[in-house]
Amino acid sequence: EDKVVQSPLSLVVHEGDTVTLNCSYEVTNFRSLLWYKQEKKAPTFLFMLTSSGIEKKSGRLSSILDKKELFSILNITATQTGDSAVYLCAPGGSNYKLTFGKGTLLTVNP
Amino acid sequence: EAQVTQNPRYLITVTGKKLTVTCSQNMNHEYMSWYRQDPGLGLRQIYYSMNVEVTDKGDVPEGYKVSRKEKRNFPLILESPSPNQTSLYFCASSWRRSGPSGANVLTFGAGSRLTVL
Numbered sequence: 001e002d003k004v005v006q007s008p009l010s011l012v013v014h015e016g017d018t019v020t021l022n023c024s025y026e027v028t029n030f031r032s033l034l035w036y037k038q039e040k041k042a043p044t045f046l047f048m049l050t051s052s053g054i055e056k057k058s059g060r061l062s063s064i065l066d067k068k069e070l071f072s073i074l075n076i077t078a079t080q081t082g083d084s085a086v087y088l089c090a091p092g093g094s095n096y097k098l099t100f101g102k103g104t105l106l107t108v109n110p
Numbered sequence: 111e112a113q114v115t116q117n118p119r120y121l122i123t124v125t126g127k128k129l130t131v132t133c134s135q136n137m138n139h140e141y142m143s144w145y146r147q148d149p150g151l152g153l154r155q156i157y158y159s160m161n162v163e164v165t166d167k168g169d170v171p172e173g174y175k176v177s178r179k180e181k182r183n184f185p186l187i188l189e190s191p192s193p194n195q196t197s198l199y200f201c202a203s204s205w206r207r208s209g210p211s212g213a214n215v216l217t218f219g220a221g222s223r224l225t226v227l
Contacts (some may be wrong), residue, residue, distance in 0.1 A: 009166070034215065034216075035152070040111065040217035041220060042200060042219060042220050042221055043153075043200075043216075043218050044218075045216075045217075047213050048215055067133070088152075088153070092214065096141050096158075096160070096206060096214050097155060097158065098145075098155075098156075098216055099155075100145075100152050100153040101152060102150070102151070102152035102154060
């Protein structure tokens with residue numbers, strides 16, 4: 001059975017702080033890992049990582065995958081209130097299925 | 111605009127009254143899937159479809175049916191809804207890709223909030 005564990009489950013920070021969100025996984029025939037952001041609506045895509053050690057960056061967000069240790073991290077620097085959301089980690093296997101973690105609820109206070 | 115459209119967005123119904131949640135995508139995606147999202151449990155896959163007339167169970171298929179008669183549509187059917195099917199439902203679609211990066215970027219619909227009394 002595929003497993004995805006995200007930590008912490010929730011996090012409260014102040015604007016300007018840097019946060020690190022964690023995701024560990026066990027997925028049959030792992031192919032890639034996706035990060036999504038969910039505000040009070042549908043999840044929206046952030047990153048897809050397929051190779052270890054490759055850091056993906058998009059502005060203040062970055063992510064790294066470690067395929068040997070089976071984990072990924074999502075970093076957000078200089079957080080803003082608009083970053084408040086649930087962040088979902090979703091590793092994918094060869095059957096095209098994405099298995100989602102329970103998410104990390106990030107709250108950024110002004 | 112490329113999108114996944116679900117209807118209804120909100121529905122309150124009673125136990126045993128059959129209902130269908132429609133899902134349509136305009137991106138010519140082969141792969142479509144239904145998820146339900148519940149507090150503390152996250153997103154769990156109900157059913158998925160690799161292509162027309164090809165469907166299979168996900169992790170929580172009990173009480174649900176699906177069909178894929180056309181590429182763009184993937185309705186979710188609750189034949190006899192029960193209160194434990196009260197949930198937020200998402201339809202999603204993607205390309206099917208072969209090769210090392212085979213997993214896919216799912217595009218989600220806006221969600222359908224279902225309450226079964």
